[in-house]
Amino acid sequence: MMYHTLQSNLPQSKKIMTMAIMVTLGVILHRLEALLPLPSPWIKLGLANLMTLVALVFLGFKEAVIVIFLRVVIGSILGETFLGPTFFLSLVGSIAAILIMGVLYQAAKDHISLIGISIFGTYTHTLATSLCVYYFLIRESSFFTLPLNDRNTNRFYCQYTQ
Numbered sequence: 001m002m003y004h005t006l007q008s009n010l011p012q013s014k015k016i017m018t019m020a021i022m023v024t025l026g027v028i029l030h031r032l033e034a035l036l037p038l039p040s041p042w043i044k045l046g047l048a049n050l051m052t053l054v055a056l057v058f059l060g061f062k063e064a065v066i067v068i069f070l071r072v073v074i075g076s077i078l079g080e081t082f083l084g085p086t087f088f089l090s091l092v093g094s095i096a097a098i099l100i101m102g103v104l105y106q107a108a109k110d111h112i113s114l115i116g117i118s119i120f121g122t123y124t125h126t127l128a129t130s131l132c133v134y135y136f137l138i139r140e141s142s143f144f145t146l147p148l149n150d151r152n153t154n155r156f157y158c159q160y161t162q
Contacts, residue, residue, distance in 0.1 A: 015059060015063065018058070018059060019055065019059065019063055019066060019067055019070075022051045022054060022055050022059075022067050023051070023067050023070045023071050023074065025051050026048045026049075026050075026051035026052070026067065026071035026075070027048070027071055027074050027075045027078065029047040029048040029050065029051065030047070030048040030071065030075040030079075031075065031078060031079070032047070033045055033046075033047045033048065034079065046122055046125070048071060048075065049094075049097065049118070049121065049122070049125070050118075051067060051071065052064055052067060052068050052071070052094070052097070052098060052101070052121075053101065053114060053117065053118050053121070055067040055068075056098065056101055056102060056105055057105070057114065061098075061102040061106075064098055064101075064102065065095070065098055068094045068095065068098050069091070071094075072087070072090050072091050072094055073087075075090075076090065085137065088132070089129045089132055089133065090129075092128050092129065092132050093124075093125035093126070093128045093129040093132075094125065095128075096124045096125060096127070096128035097121035097122070097124045097125040097128070098121070099124075100120050100121055100124040101117050101118070101120065101121040101124075104116075104117045104120055105117055
């Protein structure tokens with residue numbers, strides 16, 4: 001697959017330098033995002049994925065995969081989660097996201113904006129991570145059920161659909 005990139009004629013040294021800057025910015029965004037107060041521990045804004053999208057557009061698919069891999073590895077080392085479950089979940093989700101973003105960027109960049117491609121990547125990341133949690137960590141039938149609030153008693157219960 002050939003990807004049309006804006007900087008496809010860059011010399012190899014400048015391409016590596018640009019990738020290093022993108023990895024560094026991605027790791028910085030990843031660590032800054034960890035400082036933000038969020039409503040729950042598993043919800044993140046995904047600011048570091050911005051550098052993935054920039055790498056995909058300006059450098060190409062192969063370079064974006066390298067940026068993702070290095071960003072996840074270095075970010076997990078700094079966050080002290082290297083080779084833990086969150087490292088593998090992040091890696092699988094990021095690889096799934098770049099695959100769908102790369103396909104959409106190549107096939108439909110004239111019809112879908114970069115924001116739309118990023119949203120597809122976000123949902124793919126979330127789906128891949130959820131499936132990995134289900135298959136490898138929590139093998140319960142109630143994993144994908146939504147807890148509902150009973151307004152009369154103010155208690156939560158799970159509605160099973162079978």
